[in-house]
Amino acid sequence: MLLTPVSAVKPPLAGYRKLSQLQKPYINGYLIRGLRQIPCMVSTVKFRDRLEHVGVQWGIRRNSYMVLPGLYAAGSPGRQSPVLVTANYKLSFDMLRRELAGLDVWLLVLDTTGVNVWCAAGKGSFGTAELLRKLQQTRLDELVDHRQLILPQLGAVGVSAPEVLRRSGWRIAWGPVRAADLKAFLAAGLQKTAGMSRVRFGLGDRLRVAPLETVQAWPLPLAAVLAAALAAWLGGGRPWDYAWKTLLALGALWPLGSWLFPALLPVLPSRAFSVKGAVLGLLWALCMILLLQPGFWFALALILVSTSVTSFKAMNFTGATTFTSQTGAMLEVDKAIIPQLAGFAAAVVFAAIGFFAGFGV
């Protein structure tokens, strides 16, 4: 039995078996180096992979979307070839291998339990200790003559380059943030342009996190349906009228917070997400009031519920962004949470007044 780098390390996940690796669609053969076999990556990302990527964006298999950690070969790397390091989140891995088409490089995949580089680095699993462990387990030093690793820049959150150098002799060059810049980075002799270092959060990025925002906000449509049922019940002689109006006004807060808010993030006023969200919620409530022309108490309730709920939802979007700080988020929570809760409670009271006092119609 020949030794593979993967069998040399303990399989990290219960779901993985050594042999299952042979059927992985992203491996198309093995590079033989002495007694070692190193799996070769396929550089094409197939339709099935893309389908999986869409699924992951909607939260499907998101917490178990991973590849086997260890050493891989892209192309036919030799003793001078660059060594790249990444996490074992399959989405990142797929984006990386597509960019590596036509290059001869080694790829060291750390075990981050399927979490992307940046988040894993923040939690420490893409960290100094795991990097040193993988260097040892894969005996990478036997395969190359240099001692230079290229890590994604965002891995610096968890990996200390001075410490890795001190403890292992490997030097770290911080590569670009995006895999798409790798070729240019390598061609330039490991030099980054300013653009390669900057984390962006453009419209496309913001809309890519919207599906997960939608899924995670499942209580919103549920609450809207319940509120509509309640309104129909309390609405006396015109149950359907109450039901569809409530469903429209409240149900729309779901896509409003999940899609429109991320899309409009840079345009909405204030730096505080809670304020941005409140503005969006207020605008929506005003639109609905013009359209549905509810009575005074219902209008007041609608303004308060739309503003407070969207403000709260918006505030929680901080977790999906690339630039919010914990100190800032704490400042924001301390100021916003009481008004949000009070606004929501007041909305319930005003809606009740509308129904029971008969003022709402």
Add this chain to the structure above:
Amino acid sequence: MEHAMKRWHYIRNGSSLKLDSERCIGCSACLQVCPHQVFGMQGRKAQILDRDACMECGACARNCPVQALQVQPGVGCVAAILIGKLRGTAPTCECGGSKGGACC
């Protein structure tokens, strides 16, 4: 076109980042790892140019060879803070756990 030039800023003074210029040896490692171009070089020292762009990821402090940088790293995630407040703990993503699942 926002994607080319947009600089993101969160809450004003919402960062715990500190730079000790006395210690700085001007290696520019912090410029290399910062995702938001918070730092610049002035002569042979790094300096903080755009403090409000700091997201407290902690990459600079971890990679400063002389500990000239200090920052309280953490996730800038309101949900994590709320979970922490409800449980009376530090902010937590509620995602580590035994199965080591993903989050953020």
